[in-house]
Amino acid sequence: MIRRSFLKQLAAVPLLAAAAPATAGASAAKLKILMKSAWGSDDPTKAAFPFLHGDALSEAGHEVQIFLLGEAVSLMRVLAKIVSKKIPIYVCGACSRARGITDADLAGYGAKFGNPKIFVSLIEWADKVITE
Numbered sequence: 001m002i003r004r005s006f007l008k009q010l011a012a013v014p015l016l017a018a019a020a021p022a023t024a025g026a027s028a029a030k031l032k033i034l035m036k037s038a039w040g041s042d043d044p045t046k047a048a049f050p051f052l053h054g055d056a057l058s059e060a061g062h063e064v065q066i067f068l069l070g071e072a073v074s075l076m077r078v079l080a081k082i083v084s085k086k087i088p089i090y091v092c093g094a095c096s097r098a099r100g101i102t103d104a105d106l107a108g109y110g111a112k113f114g115n116p117k118i119f120v121s122l123i124e125w126a127d128k129v130i131t132e
């Protein structure tokens with residue numbers, strides 16, 4: 001008896017789940033999205049994701065910021081398209097020093113060195129955080 005009751009309740013869940021995207025999609029709210037990535041030259045496909053997705057999200061009207069750390073900081077040398085859209089990019093300072101990334105590498109992109117406090121402020125700023 002209890003199991004039948006539970007199964008009836010469980011059967012209703014997919015109907016609710018299927019209805020949820022329709023209402024979520026109806027809202028065209030513009031979001032503030034933080035993209036965080038540590039992927040670099042060791043995996044070029046994954047390394048490209050925050051830039052490709054950041055570009056697509058920006059084109060859709062969302063406000064995007066990118067925070068790079070680890071191997072991803074070396075990507076600062078190849079970012080023309082993202083920079084043209086003025087998407088702010090922050091690069092982990094300690095990770096950059098360890099990989100020889102300097103102020104000169106960041107200057108042409110308008111990127112800034114980040115640190116844990118800046119990362120926390122970006123998380124607080126963002127409606128959504130996407131880690132790639």
